[in-house]
Amino acid sequence: MDKAPDQGVKKSAGLLRSSAVVGLMTLLSRVLGLARDIVIAQGFGAGASADAFFVAFKIPNFLRRLFAEGAFSQAFVPVLSEYQAKRDRAAVKALVDRVAGSLGLTLSGLTAVAVLGAPVLTALFAPGFYWGDSDKFDLTVDMLRVTFPYLLLISLTAFAGSILNSHGRFAVPAFTPVLLNLSLIGAVWWLQPWLETPVMALAWGVLIAGIAQLLLQLPFLLRLGLLPRPRVDYRHPGVSQIIKLMIPALFGVSVSQINLLLDTVLASFLQTGSVSWLYFSDRLMELPLGVFGIAIATVILPSLSRKYASRSGEAFAQTLDWALRMVLLIGLPAALALCLLAEPLIVTLFHYGALEARDVTMTAFSLRAYSLGLLAFMLIKVLAPGYFSRQDTRTPVKIGIWAMVANMGLNLALILPLQHAGLALATSLSAFLNAGLLLRGLLREGVFRWQAGWGVYGLRLLAAIAALALFLFWAPAPVQSWLDYSLWERVLNMAWLCLGGVGCYFVVLYLAGLRPRHLRH
Numbered sequence: 001m002d003k004a005p006d007q008g009v010k011k012s013a014g015l016l017r018s019s020a021v022v023g024l025m026t027l028l029s030r031v032l033g034l035a036r037d038i039v040i041a042q043g044f045g046a047g048a049s050a051d052a053f054f055v056a057f058k059i060p061n062f063l064r065r066l067f068a069e070g071a072f073s074q075a076f077v078p079v080l081s082e083y084q085a086k087r088d089r090a091a092v093k094a095l096v097d098r099v100a101g102s103l104g105l106t107l108s109g110l111t112a113v114a115v116l117g118a119p120v121l122t123a124l125f126a127p128g129f130y131w132g133d134s135d136k137f138d139l140t141v142d143m144l145r146v147t148f149p150y151l152l153l154i155s156l157t158a159f160a161g162s163i164l165n166s167h168g169r170f171a172v173p174a175f176t177p178v179l180l181n182l183s184l185i186g187a188v189w190w191l192q193p194w195l196e197t198p199v200m201a202l203a204w205g206v207l208i209a210g211i212a213q214l215l216l217q218l219p220f221l222l223r224l225g226l227l228p229r230p231r232v233d234y235r236h237p238g239v240s241q242i243i244k245l246m247i248p249a250l251f252g253v254s255v256s257q258i259n260l261l262l263d264t265v266l267a268s269f270l271q272t273g274s275v276s277w278l279y280f281s282d283r284l285m286e287l288p289l290g291v292f293g294i295a296i297a298t299v300i301l302p303s304l305s306r307k308y309a310s311r312s313g314e315a316f317a318q319t320l321d322w323a324l325r326m327v328l329l330i331g332l333p334a335a336l337a338l339c340l341l342a343e344p345l346i347v348t349l350f351h352y353g354a355l356e357a358r359d360v361t362m363t364a365f366s367l368r369a370y371s372l373g374l375l376a377f378m379l380i381k382v383l384a385p386g387y388f389s390r391q392d393t394r395t396p397v398k399i400g401i402w403a404m405v406a407n408m409g410l411n412l413a414l415i416l417p418l419q420h421a422g423l424a425l426a427t428s429l430s431a432f433l434n435a436g437l438l439l440r441g442l443l444r445e446g447v448f449r450w451q452a453g454w455g456v457y458g459l460r461l462l463a464a465i466a467a468l469a470l471f472l473f474w475a476p477a478p479v480q481s482w483l484d485y486s487l488w489e490r491v492l493n494m495a496w497l498c499l500g501g502v503g504c505y506f507v508v509l510y511l512a513g514l515r516p517r518h519l520r521h
Helices: 015-044 048-086 089-116 118-125 127-132 134-147 150-166 171-175 177-194 200-224 237-252 255-267 274-309 313-340 342-350 357-371 374-383 394-418 420-445 454-474 479-484 487-511
Strands: none
Touching (some): 015 177, 048 127, 048 237, 089 118, 118 134, 127 255, 150 200, 171 177, 274 313, 274 342, 274 357, 274 420, 313 342, 313 374, 342 479, 342 487, 357 479
């Protein structure tokens, strides 16, 4: 194992520790995100206004994941790491300045076009609104004009966060999403009463959050001496290299997000509430995905990039192996819990105010379908950096095309018999295809090799998962009891299930011989 300290990261900060920091910050954000969704569900339920907001927010949010946290970050971090390893500080600062200027100008133009063409975008992303409900369509257009500038703000925030991550400052970028959740909660509580159309408060909350998130990053960049002075220069070698890497990565890194967006497009043709049911189930799935999958991926990308730049092949393979073990350790029990506790989770979090019992049942269908693919979604997050850290963006594109074609075929096959749950199931199945092809490619290229101990590790996981499955199958009360519970009864029972499940899982792992030292890298 490579014991040399990574440049820009304290010697004591290993991958597990850094992942824990990101995970804790992300957990805080996700918990507040659930609180945000509870407030939205209580105020707007799963009706037309909620459907309209979720589409108006999903469009810039999808593009954020596609550009900012997807293709841009995956292209920018390896180039930045290469500059840090091989160039002086003046060259690094010049790269940061020119990327800031070029990215800002490009996104400003895109934002202006999108705001003017909001009706076209809405018709493209939610055609069912255009053909079936003119009021919902008009409301979505109005909100999209307010929410779309969020793309510009959050992309610049992601740019700043990538710089901080490359210097081992993971906590601040991971904390930043907290501001979005606080802003939306505040908008519902304090801004909504002042507006003629109450749901517009959510749109303004998104815009306010984008401003706050960007401002939070700037003092920390200043402390590093890397606060950008934007310069537009598309011909700069580093900028050109990033653009070259981004073009294929725009598709390859974000196939899962494109598939989720296609779910929304098709769901707009289904009965009212379908978009909201998919949204709420997706949000629950994103809790473990964000806290663990994205946290691990965030930490390993700069580490893999540095190892590749220094030609540390064995350390590169060991880092990927460690990431896969961590994903299985957390992803398997999380997927099982989401599947077996679907109704109790939804009732505890969302069954208040305008959200009805039928909405609980319908959301549970899609949550179970998404839970089947949770492990695949997490695997994609940690396998893709194995390509992008080596500045290989073409291979994930080819794999993404196969996954996209499979997803569309499965959508068409499953939407009629299973409605919105069929869309979620299609996304999960295509995610496994994506993850499997990514893993096969890394093995074929020889950059990933299975490390010793997988047999014993797999048996330990199998024993712990079996014990957890028995506990979660027998412990919960019937669904009707959860619907009849008071708020505190729901919270206490869910706390008991969570603590009991976690305890059962890790006690069995410990009895099977797994120790904390086995998880270090």
